[in-house]
Amino acid sequence: MGKYALRRMLLFVPTLLVATILVFTLFWIVPGDPALTILGGEGDSGAVSPEQLQQLRQTLGLNRPLHVQYASWLGNVLRGDLGTSLWYKTPVWTQLKDRFLVTMELAVMAILLAVCAAVPLGIVSAVKQDTGLDYLSRIFSSIGIALPTFWLGILIVYALASTFQWLPPLGYATVWDDPLLNLQQLILPALTLAFNDLAFTARLTRSAMLEVMREDYLRTARAKGLVELRVIGRHALKNALLPVLTVSGYQFARLLGGVIIVESIFAVPGMGTLLIDSIIHRDFIVLQAIVVLIAAVVLILNLLVDLSYGVLDPRVRYQ
């Protein structure tokens, strides 16, 4: 298992490299000029003269050939320097470190909410198969899967503002500074993010439970006279949870994508809003750093999920 993990980690390097090359290339294919954005902002660039643009491009090193710019960026990253933001003129790391924690807090909160609600829902749905409760649960899950996260977010904001004249407080407080305010600020975006995963995980739990509940060993357990709660909780759930847990790992990685829009809707200052900003401002230095970070998190998650197979199911062997 150790050798397997090491081999997988070595594969991280070319994967990350390809991801950065891809993003870098795409960035320069898409129209837009960081120098023009800096001088003109998001509004009117009319007063910018071609000479001023050229001057700034020269200062920022944007006139250099693309491969030179990429090599320069990569060289800095290998020395532990993620670069300086073209827009903020501050080291990228100072921007990233706080945002990363915010996004991770939101994602963890969302995945916990999703799993904690989805597993009981899936179990009830399976145990009460083809009853009204099961149908309700399945309708709920279908809606959850069908609803786009961004739409749900907008709907929540609209409904709360119009009906209750209430919205989560603006701004951001860390969990260490003000846990209650932090919870108020993050609970709605976390619920929005969780809804889709909740629906998917509930359906997955239901089908896994149904499959397990048809197994002979459960019949044996019941024949031994075990109470139903113990049969479900101890024998069925333990085996049904294996696919749920592994899928949740991937879901977490997927959440990092959904977080971008949700953060924007709820004004959460995480990596999602930073990513959108860096695209709007054509700040490719920040964009590259975020891509590297997200790619690294996804790769690590994938590895952990793969390794968890062996822990959860002793029959799995790594080669």
Next chain:
Amino acid sequence: MACSGSFKIGAVVPVSVLLLLIIGMVCTPAAAQHPSSEGQTFAFPWPPDWVARGRYQKMVLRGVTGFNPGQWDVHACGTLPDCLMPASPQFNGLVYHNPVNPDEIVCDLCESWTVSRDGRTYTFYLRQAQWHDGQPVTAEDIKFSLDRITEPGAIRVRTGVLRAFYEHGSAQVLDARTIRVPIKFASPLFLENLASEYMKMYPKHVAQGLSPDDAQKPGKLIGSGPWKLKEFKPNISIEYVRNPNYFKKGLPYFDGMIFTIVRDYNRRLAAMQVGQAHTTEGPTIGTYGSEDPMRMQRETKGRVRAIYIPEAVQTYLVLHMNKPPFQDPRVRRAVFLAVDRHELMKIVRCAESFGCFGSVGTFLPNKGGKVVESPEDLAQAKGWRRPKDQDLAEAKSLMAAAGYANGVKANLNLGNVPLVVRSGEVLAEQLRKNLGIDLTLEPVDRATQVDRIMRGTHHASLDSSGVIILDPADYLNQHFLVSGGQKNPDGWRNSRLTDIIQAQAKELDPQKRLRLFKEAVEILRGGESHMVPLSWGSSGGMMDYRLQNFHVPGSEQIVKHFEHVWWDPEAPLPKN
């Protein structure tokens, strides 16, 4: 610009001089301190009556903004929401637009100024003011700031215009609070440009040690303004505290201001709706248009007030001359004639339940009390007159003469904001129906759109531009003086127009100047330029009704400092 207290000295009869002096002393107490023997003195007594009427509240003004600033040096930057808006509250100009009568230019850091008889020398007398670090504001600081603004070779997106008037290094410090500023030629535009919000004064002892990059960082530059920057948290908030030593005693009226950065448009609207914010950024940044603020005003029963500048932003078509079909002046003129501006305005700028927020596009803004293109004039003008039969007939024959009798395909570069797309759709339909020009709309984000304009990748671009200074010359400068920029990407020129642009800048007689503007418009109505004006739109925002003393300026680029507004908890709810 108005000054009720101005007086002229120069009469040889001593009695007249004495009489004038007495009148001057009665009308403007400050003016009497600096009587000039060489020209005209403009003085502004302080505090004005609104300072006395204002109500200080122990509270923090809360706002929402959709922009995440990246630049804080207003001398260098060119952007209103990302730079000017957050930076401005910290600084003062030498002169500025009177916040309660925004068409008027009055003293900010100066106490009065004198203009020489030939109009080429301005002498500014400074107030007793201090920078945020306690150092006094001196004439040396003003000279330093003027020289920094006009520094040769430095990037000066908005402030570079001052180079046309002021020779770098030419200001003379007469004493600690007096500075003489010679200008290259007498011009009605010098003060207009000097009053721009971008022309802020910096302390020499702080700014001269900063590199251009460092100056762009928050908090590095300090000012003398009503607010001190407390903290900028990127993507979270911009927070200011009251400057307790502000030289305008009694101002500002709050303990602080905090603008929360909310990228999502609907979330900002919702924040206003539930009372999480007292004001939107600016508060007249055009992102809100006028329909949503009006709806918000209705839904909140008047608690949220819609604020908008009626004719703040012009939408126009840029015809790229680097490729067919618009490299042919006949096709450009055909488009100019064929566009039905009245229909466009009605469809795009009029909301069903709130009426219309805009007007048909003219070439020049009717600002600062100067009306170049009046409605009566437009009723007769080709391209605007109705019915359009004559114009359409001429446009079709021009298309035929250019070899496009059966129409032509072209693509249109435009932004992806709904209002812009709607304009594009109406325009495309008009050109398809009237001239057979089949426009393919390609909406994109702003950065891509501007990049496409600069590179001339498309046949035409739908763009918009805001009024910067309150003078018709503003649009002549923006669109026809600079070649190769966003407003004139292919460098269209007309030698007579260029002469007029230069002549009007030096013309002091308002009537003669107006005639020059009218001549410029006549040239442009030839329809051969790259620019086809379409419509004027409003620039809107929202405020809680209890915020008092905000007076809508003529441009979204001015009155950005919030020194003059106060909160009146007992203000009556306005009738909706």
